Every structure is written in C-alpha cells, then in structure tokens.
Amino acid sequence: MCILVQEDLDFSPISLDNYCKEKDIEVRAVRLKITPIQLIIQAIYRSPSGNFSNFLKNLDSILNTWHNIKVEFVICGDININYLENCNKRQKLDALLQTYNLIGKVSFPTCKFKASSTTIDNIFITRTKNYIINPHINGLSDHEAQIIMIENTVLTNQTNKITTKRDTNDQSILEFQLPLSHENWEDIFMEDDANTSFNKFLNIYLRMFHCCFIKKHTHCQIISKPWLTKGIQTSCNRKREL
Numbered sequence: 001m002c003i004l005v006q007e008d009l010d011f012s013p014i015s016l017d018n019y020c021k022e023k024d025i026e027v028r029a030v031r032l033k034i035t036p037i038q039l040i041i042q043a044i045y046r047s048p049s050g051n052f053s054n055f056l057k058n059l060d061s062i063l064n065t066w067h068n069i070k071v072e073f074v075i076c077g078d079i080n081i082n083y084l085e086n087c088n089k090r091q092k093l094d095a096l097l098q099t100y101n102l103i104g105k106v107s108f109p110t111c112k113f114k115a116s117s118t119t120i121d122n123i124f125i126t127r128t129k130n131y132i133i134n135p136h137i138n139g140l141s142d143h144e145a146q147i148i149m150i151e152n153t154v155l156t157n158q159t160n161k162i163t164t165k166r167d168t169n170d171q172s173i174l175e176f177q178l179p180l181s182h183e184n185w186e187d188i189f190m191e192d193d194a195n196t197s198f199n200k201f202l203n204i205y206l207r208m209f210h211c212c213f214i215k216k217h218t219h220c221q222i223i224s225k226p227w228l229t230k231g232i233q234t235s236c237n238r239k240r241e242l
Helices: 052-066 088-098 170-182 186-190 194-212 230-241
Strands: 002-005 010-014 026-034 037-045 071-078 102-104 111-113 116-118 121-126 132-136 145-150 158-166 215-223
Touching: 037 052, 052 071, 052 088, 071 145, 088 102, 121 145, 170 194, 186 194
Parallel strands: 002 145, 037 071
Antiparallel strands: 010 026, 026 037, 071 121, 102 121, 111 116, 132 145, 158 215
16 A cells, blocks of 8 residues: 655654454554644554454444544545445445545455455545555556555644724623722613613713723634534544444
8 A cells, every 4th residue: 555645755664453352453644744733544454353343333433533623534545345335344444534524545356366455445535635546567466556645635724813803801800890889870770862871871881881891813724624624623522422
C-alpha cells in the first residue's frame, strides 16, 4: 500500500497498541502535520478469524480519540471485507466510517487467487478529497498494491473574526444591581406622560448598564467545514453514546 501526498510535511508516529486485541485489529499510524490541519494515516489489518464486533468497536475508539475539526484521516490496509460484494460486514463498516465522513475509494480487484478476485484491501479517505488511485502489481504476493495520490490537499479555511461581547460575571452583576437599588425613581413616577417616563427610566438603566458591563473585543477563529452540519454532529454524538 503506497500513499503519495504532495505537501511538505512533518512526520510523527502514533502508538495505538492499546487498541489492538490479538487478531481483531492491528493498527499502525503516522501523523502528518499540515498547518492548519493534521492528516493521520492508519494502516490496519483485520484477520478473517478475528471478532468483527471488536474490530468495529476498536476502530471507532481509535477514530474517536483523534477526531476533531483539525484532523483528517486516511485509512488503508487489508480488512478482509470484500468490497466487490454488498455484504453485511461492509454495510456495518461503511456506516461507522461515514460518521467520520470517510468512504472507501478502491473499486478494482486487489487480491486474486486462481479464478477468483476480491477487493479486501481498501483505502478510506475524506469524502470530499480530490485523488487519483491505481493498482500496482508488485509480484510479491497475491495481494496487489494500491497507489493513491492526493493531488490537491484542500486545507481547512481559517479566518479570524473580531467579535464584541460584554463582560458579564457575578461581580459585574452585583455592581449593576447596587446602583439600581440606590437610584431615586421619583422623577419617573411623577411624569404624567408614559413615553417621557419610560425614556427617563431607559436612560438611567442604560447608563448604569454600559458602565457595569464593559464591551470587550475578542478574536474568534472560524473554521470552514460546511459538510459537518449540526444534524451530523448530533447524530455522531448520539451514536457514540449508544
């Protein structure tokens, strides 16, 4: 399995040994630091005799541990699930990976034995990625390699937006309540005109409000990821709770 990424990157290995349970799943990973995101490439293997439920559970735990808005995944390896058939195991794996916006990209046979051929090796990447993927016959085994080239790594757009909000805390609330309690409201109640009375009250109220709750300017970092809707986030959180 070969992955080519057209970027200048920093590599750092990730230890995932704690997730492995005998034949259920074997994982090795490397993290590529691409400012402002991190690309985590995982090489996984699932034995045909392993427990499939444990495989899904452990894979979900691994992805959930590293998942956040600044991380994207590439998963590759021999999962021993034939993607040329719409089997039950494929449906369950696809359902799990889709919660992380991952999808299998290999649509050609990767393993040939006598007269049969299967796609038990696959590469799963972010659904919106631009890529070129081709088989590579290496002659070393009955498994053919796959080469994927991510042509244009679309970095997450980040912008800094200045937002203004008032500093509201227990101390400022007490400072606001104190002058209100000492204010003389007689002039307001002595007015016959309701509009004049309200305007006087509003002027006093706003003067104290602006004095006690000071405006502060903060830089808010906006990360554009339009596919991750509120509904998807809610569904992912609910799924993990279950």
